[in-house]
Ligand SMILES: Nc1ncnc2c1ncn2[C@@H]1O[C@H](COP(=O)(O)OP(=O)(O)OP(=O)(O)O)[C@@H](O)[C@H]1O
């Protein structure tokens with residue numbers, strides 16, 4: 001417990017705690033898993049309660065004070081009924097990536113009727129978290145809900161996760177069609193918690209997309225999701241995430257990823273919605289010669305707040321990591337980038353590079369960039385750079401003098417700016433998908 | 447009615463007056479040269495005609511086909527047919543030259559109520575013009591002016607002029623940085639575009655461009671005003687005797 005804070009605002013803190021306590025107590029009957037799993041949940045909730053929502057005096061959350069931005073944790077959304085599913089279906093159709101196998105979670109509950117489980121090919125196994133936790137072997141599955149970090153929002157997720165997808169791509173399997181995990185929010189002013197697993201066995205190859213969308217008229221919800229990803233030796237994963245939440249929603253996304261030797265991970269994340277969003281990613285390059293290419297963009301307007309926090313942990317020698325992140329902040333948008341590269345003593349010949357750039361489109365827009373290096377090996381090549389600034393007036397005039405309206409000129413320059421990150425998406429179709437998402441945002445900006 | 451008429455133009459930058467009552471009349475079909483010492487306000491005039499922000503017009507008028515230009519945004523002026531070849535063309539990383547040209551051309555056409563060019567139609571047109579100006583296809587695939595040599599940037603400006611077909615072309619030191627062959631190619635490009643209803647203003651320091659593109663009127667600028675206008679002979683006199691005789695006139 002933070003005593004200083006407790007003294008400073010005793011009532012708020014007490015209210016927040018009571019609300020959070022109610023949240024867990026009220027949800028308990030709906031949370032899958034008994035015995036050891038129920039114990040883990042209870043302990044995770046205690047761990048969460050001890051610290052409460054992260055605030056500015058928690059170093060990792062210094063720029064994203066959830067006590068201010070989220071105030072408290074809302075009650076768990078109801079299990080979606082028929083009308084909620086109908087609204088979800090429309091949102092799924094809009095969000096779906098062409099040709100992909102859909103795995104749909106509505107308000108934190110897996111919905112088989114909106115998913116394409118029957119179309120899964122050989123070598124890929126998809127179960128729901130609920131199914132796994134309720135199965136007889138659930139004790140062995142307890143590890144699925146064990147937190148591996150001390151982060152309060154991950155602890156809260158451990159306690160509250162109602163469902164998720166547990167995906168295994170077996171050894172040597174090359175996924176023929178991409179998987180698309182689509183999270184749809186239909187309930188307003190409620191929370192949902194999902195936890196998913198993605199395990200690529202050795203030499204497996206696959207493309208997995210993940211989208212967060214709101215059904216029509218859904219707003220003010222809080223999405224908290226955790227994903228644990230294991231990329232086996234010599235495996236290859238392309239992973240693209242798009243968070244297109246309702247403008248007044250909160251999305252706290254956490255990923256814990258381990259990459260095996262000679263494996264390749266190509267990751268891309270985008271936020272183009274939500275009042276508050278945090279993408280925190282803890283990646284360990286665990287096997288030698290692993291390659292990580294990770295890019296992303298955050299698109300902000302009005303009072304939106306987007307935080308991308310990355311920890312890239314080089315734990316093995318000869319690994320390469322490249323990160324290229326961009327944010328565009330209009331209105332009173334606030335962009336936060338925190339990026340830490342760690343090179344452990346064993347991680348000789350680490351080659352790591354991280355770049356973050358923010359484009360500020362208005363005087364009220366703000367950017368906080370915090371790059372960090374923690375180097376414990378002596379033979380490494382690590383660098384990072386962070387910049388922020390506005391559009392170049394002389395370029396805008398040149399484009400204007402060539403006939404482009406101010407808005408079109410800005411859009412062209414914004415696309416070029418974002419292109420530097422989007423180019424990092426290896427797959428052409430995925431890149432087009434990401435570009436179309438930025439076009440959405442640019443249109444909404446007009 | 448003149449195509450372009452600048453009347454008693456006073457312009458300030460950051461509170462300091464740079465143009466002090468400039469007059470200039472360009473009739474349709476005429477080619478004008480503007481010559482004058484460094485800092486006399488030649489580029490400023492080009493910028494104010496095309497609407498660059500940061501200049502305050504404190505008095506005077508700019509009329510294009512009788513219409514007040516000062517009320518229009520730069521893109522509206524471009525759509526009406528005003529074009530400036532920049533003294534220092536900017537680099538735009540991440541925007542390919544082809545994409546830029548097509549976006550700009552179609553934006554102008556749309557503003558005039560014309561239909562946009564289809565991709566194949568546009569490509570054909572752009573390639574033809576590029577070839578005439580000796581611009582390799584590979585340059586069109588690169589970012590706008592990114593890594594272009596000084597001369598390549600200037601040729602890219604002429605390429606745009608040829609594509610957009612403006613009626614008022616202002617060429618700010620289009621001859622600077624060009625080698626002997628490039629100067630000839632660019633001059634041929636300009637001459638090919640001369641017509642009864644298209645006018646040129648060539649801002650230049652040197653006679654050699656004017657040997658190729660023979661001006662109807664030569665204007666001398668000094669200290670923010672046009673201090674003398676004459677025929678092509680005037681440029682030759684300047685080449686021989688410099689600007690000293692005009693310093694006092696200003
Ligand atoms: N943005 C600005 N801020 C301050 N001063 C400016 C600005 N733009 C132009 N000036 C000043 O106005 C004067 C005229 O500049 P301009 O560029 O128009 O000259 P020019 O005749 O084109 O010169 P050159 O032959 O060297 O190209 C110069 O003294 C210049 O320093």
Ligand SMILES: [Mg+2]
Nearest residue numbers: 488489490533
């Ligand atoms: Mg000049």
